[in-house]
Structures are given as C-alpha cells and as structure tokens.
Amino acid sequence: MTRLSKGSIAALIALAVGALCLALEGVAPWLIAFPKGWVLPATEWVGSAMEAVLALIKPSARLFSSLMAYPMEAANWILGATPWPLLIAATVALAWRLGGLTMALMAAVGLGAVLASGYWPQSMNTLALVSVSVPLALLIGGAIGVLANEYPRVRAPVQALLDVMQTVPTFAYLTPLLVLFGFGPVVGLIASAIYAAPPMARNVLLGLQRIEPEIKEAAIMAGGTRTQQLFQVEIPAAATQIMVGVNQCLMAALSMVIIAAVIGGFDDIGWEVLLTMRKAQFGASLLAGMVIVIFAILIDRMSGTLADEKRRSYDGRVSLAILGIGVIASLVFYGQVQDPGAYGLFHSTADRVDAGLSAFTSANAEALTAIKNGVMFYVLLPLRIGFDQAVLPFTWGFVWTSGMSLALFGVAALVGLYCAYRGRLTFGVVILIAAGMLETGISQLPWPFVLVGVGALSYVAGGLRLAALSVVLLATILLSGLWERALLSLYLSGASVFACAVLGGAIGLASAVSPMVWRVVRPICDMLQTIPLFVFLIPVLMVFQIGEFSAFLAIMAYAIVPMIRYTRHGLTETPEEMIEAATASGATGWQMMRDVRAPYAAPTILLGLNQTILYAFAMLVIAALIGTTGLGQSIYLALGQADVGLGISAGAAMAILALIADRIVQGFAEERRKALGL
Amino acid sequence: MSGQATPAITCQNVWQVFGANADSALKRALSSTGSADEAAALLRAEGLTPAVQDATFEVQEGELFVIMGLSGSGKSTLIRCISQLLPGTGGEILIEGEDIRAASPKRLIEMRRKTLGMVFQHFGLFPHMSVAENVAYPLRVQGMGKKQRLAKAQQVIDLVGLGGREKNFPRELSGGQRQRVGIARSLVADCSVWFLDEPFSALDPLIRRQLQDEFLDIQAKLKTTIVFITHDINEALKLADRIAIMRDGKIVQIGTPSDIVLNPVDDYVREFSKDVAKGQHARVASVMQAGSDLPHGPDDPGLRRDMTLDAALARCMELYEPVPVRDKDGALLGVVNPADLAAALQVDPAA
Numbered sequence A: 001m002t003r004l005s006k007g008s009i010a011a012l013i014a015l016a017v018g019a020l021c022l023a024l025e026g027v028a029p030w031l032i033a034f035p036k037g038w039v040l041p042a043t044e045w046v047g048s049a050m051e052a053v054l055a056l057i058k059p060s061a062r063l064f065s066s067l068m069a070y071p072m073e074a075a076n077w078i079l080g081a082t083p084w085p086l087l088i089a090a091t092v093a094l095a096w097r098l099g100g101l102t103m104a105l106m107a108a109v110g111l112g113a114v115l116a117s118g119y120w121p122q123s124m125n126t127l128a129l130v131s132v133s134v135p136l137a138l139l140i141g142g143a144i145g146v147l148a149n150e151y152p153r154v155r156a157p158v159q160a161l162l163d164v165m166q167t168v169p170t171f172a173y174l175t176p177l178l179v180l181f182g183f184g185p186v187v188g189l190i191a192s193a194i195y196a197a198p199p200m201a202r203n204v205l206l207g208l209q210r211i212e213p214e215i216k217e218a219a220i221m222a223g224g225t226r227t228q229q230l231f232q233v234e235i236p237a238a239a240t241q242i243m244v245g246v247n248q249c250l251m252a253a254l255s256m257v258i259i260a261a262v263i264g265g266f267d268d269i270g271w272e273v274l275l276t277m278r279k280a281q282f283g284a285s286l287l288a289g290m291v292i293v294i295f296a297i298l299i300d301r302m303s304g305t306l307a308d309e310k311r312r313s314y315d316g317r318v319s320l321a322i323l324g325i326g327v328i329a330s331l332v333f334y335g336q337v338q339d340p341g342a343y344g345l346f347h348s349t350a351d352r353v354d355a356g357l358s359a360f361t362s363a364n365a366e367a368l369t370a371i372k373n374g375v376m377f378y379v380l381l382p383l384r385i386g387f388d389q390a391v392l393p394f395t396w397g398f399v400w401t402s403g404m405s406l407a408l409f410g411v412a413a414l415v416g417l418y419c420a421y422r423g424r425l426t427f428g429v430v431i432l433i434a435a436g437m438l439e440t441g442i443s444q445l446p447w448p449f450v451l452v453g454v455g456a457l458s459y460v461a462g463g464l465r466l467a468a469l470s471v472v473l474l475a476t477i478l479l480s481g482l483w484e485r486a487l488l489s490l491y492l493s494g495a496s497v498f499a500c501a502v503l504g505g506a507i508g509l510a511s512a513v514s515p516m517v518w519r520v521v522r523p524i525c526d527m528l529q530t531i532p533l534f535v536f537l538i539p540v541l542m543v544f545q546i547g548e549f550s551a552f553l554a555i556m557a558y559a560i561v562p563m564i565r566y567t568r569h570g571l572t573e574t575p576e577e578m579i580e581a582a583t584a585s586g587a588t589g590w591q592m593m594r595d596v597r598a599p600y601a602a603p604t605i606l607l608g609l610n611q612t613i614l615y616a617f618a619m620l621v622i623a624a625l626i627g628t629t630g631l632g633q634s635i636y637l638a639l640g641q642a643d644v645g646l647g648i649s650a651g652a653a654m655a656i657l658a659l660i661a662d663r664i665v666q667g668f669a670e671e672r673r674k675a676l677g678l
Numbered sequence B: 001m002s003g004q005a006t007p008a009i010t011c012q013n014v015w016q017v018f019g020a021n022a023d024s025a026l027k028r029a030l031s032s033t034g035s036a037d038e039a040a041a042l043l044r045a046e047g048l049t050p051a052v053q054d055a056t057f058e059v060q061e062g063e064l065f066v067i068m069g070l071s072g073s074g075k076s077t078l079i080r081c082i083s084q085l086l087p088g089t090g091g092e093i094l095i096e097g098e099d100i101r102a103a104s105p106k107r108l109i110e111m112r113r114k115t116l117g118m119v120f121q122h123f124g125l126f127p128h129m130s131v132a133e134n135v136a137y138p139l140r141v142q143g144m145g146k147k148q149r150l151a152k153a154q155q156v157i158d159l160v161g162l163g164g165r166e167k168n169f170p171r172e173l174s175g176g177q178r179q180r181v182g183i184a185r186s187l188v189a190d191c192s193v194w195f196l197d198e199p200f201s202a203l204d205p206l207i208r209r210q211l212q213d214e215f216l217d218i219q220a221k222l223k224t225t226i227v228f229i230t231h232d233i234n235e236a237l238k239l240a241d242r243i244a245i246m247r248d249g250k251i252v253q254i255g256t257p258s259d260i261v262l263n264p265v266d267d268y269v270r271e272f273s274k275d276v277a278k279g280q281h282a283r284v285a286s287v288m289q290a291g292s293d294l295p296h297g298p299d300d301p302g303l304r305r306d307m308t309l310d311a312a313l314a315r316c317m318e319l320y321e322p323v324p325v326r327d328k329d330g331a332l333l334g335v336v337n338p339a340d341l342a343a344a345l346q347v348d349p350a351a
Helices: A006-023 A042-081 A084-117 A120-150 A152-167 A170-181 A185-210 A213-221 A226-237 A239-263 A269-278 A282-307 A316-332 A347-363 A365-385 A402-421 A425-440 A447-480 A483-513 A515-530 A533-544 A548-572 A576-584 A589-626 A631-641 A644-675 B022-032 B036-045 B075-082 B105-114 B131-140 B146-159 B175-187 B205-222 B233-239 B257-262 B267-273 B309-317 B338-345
Strands: B009-018 B049-059 B064-068 B090-095 B116-119 B193-197 B225-230 B242-247 B250-255 B323-326 B332-336
Touching: A006 A425, A006 A447, A042 A120, A042 A170, A042 A185, A042 A447, A042 A644, A084 A120, A084 A282, A084 A316, A120 A152, A120 A185, A120 A226, A120 A239, A120 A269, A120 A282, A152 A185, A152 A644, A170 A185, A170 A239, A170 A589, A170 A631, A170 A644, A185 A239, A213 A226, A213 B116, A213 B175, A226 A239, A226 B131, A239 A269, A239 A282, A239 A533, A269 A282, A269 A533, A282 A347, A282 A515, A282 A533, A347 A365, A347 A533, A365 A483, A365 A533, A365 A548, A402 A425, A447 A483, A447 A644, A483 A515, A483 A548, A483 A589, A483 A631, A483 A644, A515 A548, A533 A548, A533 A589, A548 A589, A576 A589, A589 A631, A589 A644, A631 A644, B009 B022, B009 B075, B022 B036, B022 B090, B036 B049, B036 B250, B049 B075, B049 B090, B049 B250, B064 B075, B064 B233, B075 B090, B075 B193, B075 B225, B116 B175, B131 B146, B131 B175, B146 B175, B175 B205, B205 B233, B225 B233, B233 B257, B242 B257, B242 B267, B250 B257, B250 B267, B257 B267, B309 B338, B332 B338
Parallel strands: B064 B225, B064 B242, B116 B193, B193 B225
Antiparallel strands: B009 B049, B009 B090, B242 B250, B323 B332
C-alpha cells in the first residue's frame, strides 16, 4: 500500500476524533453533551423576528384570507348542494372521456363506495378545499416555472427555493400560517397551495427547458414575438411534462389538505380520520382512510392519463349520455334522494372490524408485545442509547460491563485489521467506527465526532465545498440548542432508512429476478405511493398502539417504495449488449447479477436510497402524531402552542438534516455515474 | 465578385465567441494582437471559445452558397449568427444592405416575417400542430386569418409534394416527409433569403438524393438566395454555386466546386476532395491552357469549356481505334473500345 485513498484518510480522521472523544469523556464532559451555556437563544430570535415580519404582513394576509373565503364557500356550496347522482355521473363521464371503460368503472365503483360509507359530505368538504387550492397552486407554480425559464438569472435561486420548500416538513409552515391567517380552513387551503406549487413549477420549468432547441429556433425564425413563441409553441410543446406537474400538484394538494386537518375547524375527511383515531374507533378511521385512498387513486389515475403521450380520447357522446342519465336521475328522484351522509352501508363492517381487531389484539397480545418489545429492546434502543445503557438485566438478562465494551472494540479492531490487511482499509475503519457508534448510541454521540464524521463523509462524496456546507449547517443546529432532538430524529430516520434499504433492496432484487414477484409487488408499490401520508398511521396504530415502534413501521411502509422501485429499475435496465457480452463470456445468472447488473445499477440504487431518505424525513414529522421524540415532536408541539420560533427552527433543522443526507448520497451517486461514464 | 448590385448577404469580420464577458474579451484580443489567428489563440488561452473567427464573405442575390465543414467547425454557429439566432460577438452582417446586428428587436421580427426563412437539421416541427398548422404558423404570427393562411399553406404543401398529408401530425410522418414540412414552412412567407442547416443530414441516402433533386427544382423555380450548411462534400459539390470550407471556426477557402476540387488551398481541403470523383465536377475550363495556333484538323473531338472532365475524356477516347486485350502469355483474347472504357467510368450519364 503506497498512498492512502481519500476515503481512508477521511475515515481515519473520523475514527481518531471519535476515539479521542470517548477517551476524554471523563475529563471533559462537554465533549459529549454540548454545554447549555454555549447555546444561542436562536429559537427565540427566530420567533421574535418571524413574529415581527408576520405582524407586518398580517393585515394583508387576513384580507387575502377573507377574500379566499368566497371561492371556498362557493365551491363548498356547489359541491354540497349538487345532488350526488349528478356529481357521480359527471365524474364518471369525465373518467370515460379520459380513460375509457376501465376508468369509468373505477370512478363509478369508487364513488359508489364513498357514498355507501356515509362520508360523502365530509369528502365534498375536502374536495372543495382541493378545488380551490389546486388552481391557486397551478397558477403560482406555473408562473414561477415560466418566470424561471424567461429569466435565467433567477433560475438558480428559484431552484434552491423549490428544494427548500419541498424539504421543509409540512407541519413546520403550518405554524406561521396559523399565526398569519388565524384558525380555519383557509390555513389548510393556503398550506396546500404552497405545498403543491413546487412540483408544478419544477415540471413547467423542466418541460420548457427540454423542448428541442430547433423547435424554439423555428418559432423565432417564423417571426413570432416572445409572447407568441411562449404561448403558441413552447408551452403547448411542453404539455406532456406540464401535465405530469398537474398530476403531482393535485396529489400534493390532496395530501396536504388532509394533513392540515390537524388544525381542525373544518368538517372534512382528514378531521374524521383524526377524530376516530383519537377515539380509538379504528374500524371507522380505517373506513375514512379508505375514502381518502379512493379519492387519491381516482384523482391520480384520471389526471395521470393527461400526461400519457399515447393518450387516445374516447367518444365524447358516451360522456354526454352518462351525464344525461345523471341529470335525469337527479331530476326524477330529486325529492327522494337521501341525504348522502345518511348512508351507512359499511357501519356494521366498521364495527365488526373494530370488534375483530380487539379480539385479535387481545388474543395475540403476547405475540404482538413480544414483537414490539423485541424490536424495541434489542434493536431500536441500543441504536438510540448504545449498548452501555440499553443492555440491562431487566431486558437482556445481564449487565453491560466495561469488559464487554473492550471485547466489542477488540473484535471490531480484529475484523478491521483483517480488512485493512486484505487491502480494504476504509471498510475496516468504518467497521471500527460502527462499533463505537453501537457502544455509545446515536443519540449520545459526541458532537465533535458527528461534525467531523459528517464533514469527512461530505468531503468524500462531494469535495471541500459540500464538507464546509455540511459542517456549517450542522453547527447551526448545535448552536440553536436543537442538537439532542436532531440526533433523536437522525436515529429514528436512520434506523428506518437502514431497514428500508435492506428490506427494500431485497424485495427489489427479488422483483428484478422474478417477474412473478414484481407482478405482486408493483400494484402494492403503486398503492403505497398514492396514499396520503396520514393514512399510513391508521393500521400501525391499530395493531401496535402509540409509540416509537409504530412510528418506525409507518415510516418504513412509506419510505420503502422508492428503494424497491429504483433497485429493480436499476437491475433490469442493464443495456442488452452488456448482458450479451457477459453471456458470451460464459457468466452464470448469479455472476451476471453480481458482476454486471449490480455495478451498473449502483447509481440508480443510490438515487433510490436518496429518495428513501427524503421520504423518511417527510414521514417522521407526520409520525410525531403517534409518538416519536425529536424534531418532529417539537414541530407538532409548536403547532399546538402557535410557537412560531420553535416551529420554524425545528423545521429548518429537519430540512438541514434532509438536505445534508440528500447531497451526500447524490454526491456518491454522481461519482458512480461518472465512473461508469454515464 | 462583388458587382454593382447590393449583395444579398454581406459578412464582414464576423466573430462569435462563447464564454464570460465575450464582448470585451474579443475587443481586447483584437486590439492587442495583429491577426485574427493570434486573437483567437489569445481568447482560447483565456478559456473562451471562438466558435466563428473573422468570417468575411458575400452572397449574391439568387446565389446558392454552401458552407461546409466537419462537426464542430463552426458552420452551424455561423449560420445562426447570420440569422441572428445568436447575437454574434463582433463584425458586421448585412442582409440586403441592412445591418441585422444593429436591428431593433421589433425590426428583427419584421425581417424574419418578410425576408428570412430557415430549415433545421432535425426539422424543428411543432409536435402539437398538424402539417397544415405547422406550415401556416409563420403566417399565423403575422395575424393572417385562418382561412387565408391555410389556403396559402396548401400551395406550398403541394409544392413540396405533401398533398393529402395536411391533417397528419409530425409524429405520424417519415423523416423525409418531416423535412418536406420543414421546407414548406420556411417557404410559406415568401422569404428572399433562405437558410438551410444540414437539412438532409438526418435522412437515409436514397431519400437524401431525392430531396436534393427536388430542392434544386424548387430553387430553380423560386430563385431565392440560399445559405446551405452541410458536412457532405458530395452534397456541397452537387448543389453549390460557391462553397466556403470551414475549419475550427475559420473559413479556409471559398470557391466554386471545381476550384475546391482542383485547387485546394491546403491539406485539410484536399482531404475532403480526395474521395470525390473529380471528373464529374471539374470542367474543361479548369484545365484549359491558352493557345490559338492549333490547326482545325479532322480529329477534333468537339470539346467545350463547360464540359465535365469525364465527358471530355469520353469524347477524346472516341478518336482512338479499338485496342487488343491479351492474357499473361500474350495471346489475344479480344478488343476494347477506349470510348467504352471512358463511358463505363462515368457514374451518371444523365449529368
């Protein structure tokens, strides 16, 4: 071995700092826990600064909110007063036009189920919110996208702003909005417009930039003015991509409207889920959750057809006929149409689910508790507070002694040395570091080690600039006094991401190998990606009650999908020529997977991991509703107390963690892609 | 060359430099160095890209001017300077005597509507418009009514042989048909200066030849001024009145097809014409020597100045008697008529 690689040097430095911190623990306790005296009252500063700003724009905000009340009430009234046969007929007619018979059937069955559930009025309230917030979001997002396209100078800041808007957790900006607009549905409306605008802006910009240069040049040479070029040529030519934006915008708006229900004050379907969950009526909350899922799927599939390039349009006369039937049915049965809220076809089912669930949980109480406690005591807790504190006679049956610590380090050192001897020094050092982290626990890692470790990792992934950025951002969290909570968030999301990576990677691999598996996994993935975050809480809560383990499961269920998808995609997208070359060289199926497909898929899989991390952070905040500690909880608490400073600071800290993780993984993916010449 | 009439296009020391602060960098480089080459070297050393360097030429009205070069030689950049799709960094560009670089945005739009037309390598068709709508688009931006512009578009669509395809969308057409749409669209507004940026490069060889022939027919009818870009020497020789050859952003030679083939200025140009059947392109005039004391004998093959060398050779060969063909031992196998030899070597007797 002549020269040490960049990775080895970074790993060795991190190891040295970590070892030093552990060694000096007794002498200098400030190395472990960041002294409270050093913390700046950043949260209060942010709070008072924000409150000053908010006070300034509050009058115009209130004016805006009273203005927005009109279209909202109008939408509410229209959706509420229209007889349900007409609304269903109109939706089915539209579904036929967009996607033919399958789509029309889907709409009919879906809306029929909603009607039968008795949640029709609440659903219409939710839809009213969506129907006002989506046009708002489309307008704002479209305008931002077009402006960023027209003025290259604002493009970089706009991109950065969109990144931030999507990494800052949803709950975090509910708090300032609450202060600005007061309680009520308008807050949910505006929050969902803010949340749904970025995907629209992104796709508009992307679509406009992806137009072939020659098409733009042809419009110029035809003698069009800039406005003519934009509206007659560029925007229509980018229509497919823009429709992808519309689809994502709709889904985001729906998801956020439901999350915003936690503010309350509006009898919508999200509120219904929350209410029934709090009352532990899981049958009913599952039913309400199902209604949300039906709407999500219908909206997604129907708007999704717009973005399909090979879309064919179906006969409009059929649509008119369906609509006509709806009108006639509404007229004929006008007096007899029952109040849509009075249907309760599934009430007995819901009750039975409740009863069945209680029976199931009480019958399997021991097994369920065993699972929950097993994971908690043997996996999550050691990760969080380390072997030295988690191993107790009460749970593990013995006490963790310093001798055991020494043995752990000794074994790790031996394995590390062996790896170094085999020429994989970096890997060996990483094993040693991992042993140290297990011994200490993520939530109690010494702060100098975290700063140096993340800095070193960033340096390897993206060079000095990324390293500087990561360290400065982390130091901000440290100084603002949110450090412990940030580490707690890091631990829970880290544990979930790790579990997702292992499990999702395995499922992805299985799906890549066997088309049969993929045929089963794919619709489940589609489903999981369509469901609004909120709904994930219901089933885990039903079985495992409130607690960290339930949060862990909910995060996993949501965040595992990209890992599966990208792993499979990467592994199956190997160019045919490479496969043929490997086959011609005589590779077996397994050798092909290990030597050709996996290396080629590495950048794609890393991108999947990246998505999984971002998903996990997004869900972490929602999971605070069912009991997690850390930043998510702070954000949720801030919402309850209308504490703008805490809400914003904790939200920012969360965004910082997500941002750093995102950049590091992207850096590695980029490096792999370059190495493969892609 | 430049006569008394105003040339259709005049380029005077045109530069296009890419990179930060290209304008001031070019000014500095030109004032601090003596020649264009030194200025370009200085710009490159500063990390800028001089994509077009000091291009100077004129195109006469009705002339078919071909700019040829390998990819990356700056030919597409140059045509984009002239059509002002790129601003140009230095120099003067006159279209029918008017300085297009100094034109206001409004005037530029006006010129594009009335004077300039352009055809693109990858067609640049609007995917959301039918053939008829694509072709009529330059009229639409001028505010012409729908009926009127579709009627006008129909004429050009028929001219390029696409009648019956008006309602199709670009994705439903073959490559050759798409480029016909592109050509029709650039012709619909009756432009007098026509830019074609490698219009046939993306097509199959057979379709390419067919479109080249049709293009020549259209040009014979319309007599517009044309700047045509290509990387194919045979295409250039077939179409051009004059050819400009570009290399690394510089124009290295301008001349008629036979100039280029017979008197290449350097190895780069020679390399291009190496694979060209010179006999098809060079004319008798290019090898003719002055002289008047030749007696008018009986064995005059009847050569004219504008005959191709191939044709002239065939005429001369006709003067010879048939000659013997033998095997390796010297036994007579048959006879060959030298005129047949010459005729067999000609590629296309129709030319």
